[in-house]
Amino acid sequence: MSNLLTGPVPLSWYLILSAILFGLGVAGFIFRRNVITVFMSIELMLNAVNLTFITFSYQFKHVDGQIYSFFVMVVAAAEAAVGLAIILTVFKNRATLMIDEVSSMKY
């Protein structure tokens, strides 16, 4: 217990945190109805993965993980931009942000 208070944070905690964040992101992605909330969940998932990368990079003393997290951040940013553009267009055409109502591309 004293180790926990005075020593460094155990790396497993970071991984657990990352897993919890990822799980929350997935839950939000599946269960939330608002499109923007779904997007936020996606960002959450991406950031959880970033945390995992950094953790392992620190653990194995490889810089590769941090480079990967750069990539993930770039892709996340680009994807957010494009995704928000799509949401705006959908909102202009359908006047709704409820994901269940944008379902005309059926078989």
Added chain:
Amino acid sequence: MNLWLIPIFPLLGFLANGLLGKRIPKALINLIAVGSVALSFAWVVKTLLGLSPIETKYIEHYFTWIQSGMLNIGVDFAVDRLTAVMLMIVTGVGLLIHIYAVGYMEHEGGYYRFFAFLNLFMFFMLVLVLAQNYLLLFVGWEGVGLCSYLLVGFYFTEQFATTAGNKAFIVNRIGDYGFSLAVFLILRQFGTLDFTKVFDASRALPVEASAGILTAITLLLLVGATGKSAQIPLYVWLPDAMAGPTPVSALIHAATMVTAGVYMIARSAALFTKAPITMDTVAVIGLATAFFAATIGMTQMDIKKVYAYSTVSQLGYMFLGVGVGAFSAGIFHVMTHAFFKGLLFLGAGAVIHGLHGEQDLRQMGGLFKHMKITAITLFCASLAISGFPFTSGFFSKDAILVAAYQRAPWMYWVGVLTAGLTAFYVFRAWFVAFTGEYRGHAHPHESPLVMTGPLMILAALSLGGGFINIPHFLEPLFAEKPESQSLAWLSAGVGLLGIFLAWLFYVAKPGLADSFTKSLGGLYTLVYNKYFVDEVYDVAVVEPTIEGSRTILWRGVDAGLIDGTVNGVGHRARGVGSILRLIQSGNIRSYAAWVVLGSIALLLAIGFAGGSR
């Protein structure tokens, strides 16, 4: 020596007339067509004079056609004494018939096409005769079959002509199937198709007392020969082939193509002499065909059909000759047959031409005073085919019959009986056509010199050609058989009896023939309808084949199985797609759920497979 020039001239004639014929005047077409054959004939003469006396085989190798593993087939032409005889027959009689055809086809349509095909035929026939290996011979073999189809179906607007052309080609093809199998067996047995190598190897083999590989090869070659040379059971195409113009009947179905089978057997003598079972089969088939066709020829009313069955019958004689080992006698008969049968057909053509298309004997009669040259030349040909003493037919037929007697006396007697029938039916045709009163409605006239000229030359050859001692000429290749005077004169006597009976039935007592046929009743009907062989073949072979093809092969296999499979692939793809599309429900959350489930499944799969390492 440039042997290749011999077939090349007619080939060039074919190309020139075929490609340009529509735009050049008739005189030029004639010049090209006849000239190319004349050049070919001249080159043959020059070559033979240059090579004479032809002691050894003269071979020219041109290029290697097929080179694959152990298989090496070249394009080689060769001349030995047998080739020399065949070359002279093909180009010589061919030339006469080409000249005749200029007059005969005067008023016919498709003039240049006719001569182009005729020249093409000459090319293939010469390739066949000059070939030095079985494959090249087969090229010529197939080619003459093709030209036969093209020329028999020359009047292609007539249904019976095109049907006859099809029949000729298809029945030939059945024979070719046997020939192909024989070629495969020869290749397997000897490793080569070259004549010299095959025959040298064959001579080293023992005579096969029972069925062995050589018997199989030769029997299959015989199948090919029965197709090409119209023997039982594949003779049915030849009478129908009379639908073609008469020069075609003379050239292809009398003088040259049909003799290709006999030539091939004579050429393969080294194989046949080692397979006595096949030799006997050849002789029996030949004899049976000779007798059978002669009986049919006695009843026919169409002059060309009489001569067609006569051809089948005489080919039977040639087969009998080679079947009993008298190869040179068989080839001798090929030559004399080319003379007198060619003349018979050309003469028949002259009669038909003079009567503006009439072919039925019942519409003829008393034509002697209208077309004397035709009548006299046909009389000479009839004498020759009947074996009248000292005509060409006398010498060749007797060479065969005497050899047959030495093999088995009963063969001689059947042959003699058939000779009597031959004399009878050929003179029946002559008497009915040329004596008595004219029964038709046309204005008979004599043919022009361009047609009667070849008739006269062939008449001279029919009468005197027997003195060209072919068996002696072919001595180095085929041992000569001993003569027998008494047997020869006996068959000549039976021939004279046949002539007398024909005179009796059709000149002295005209009503006798009709009363005789009435008294025979059913038998006459059977023979007149050619023993219903065509009808039997139709029911037994043709109809089942067509029905089977239509029902099983077309509807079952092609439309059902193959189309079904190919179309089925498309249908299945559509089916699978129509199920998979249900995933696209438009509901984005369900997509999300699928993504999550899929990634979980993927992680589990990787985990179970031992990790990503």
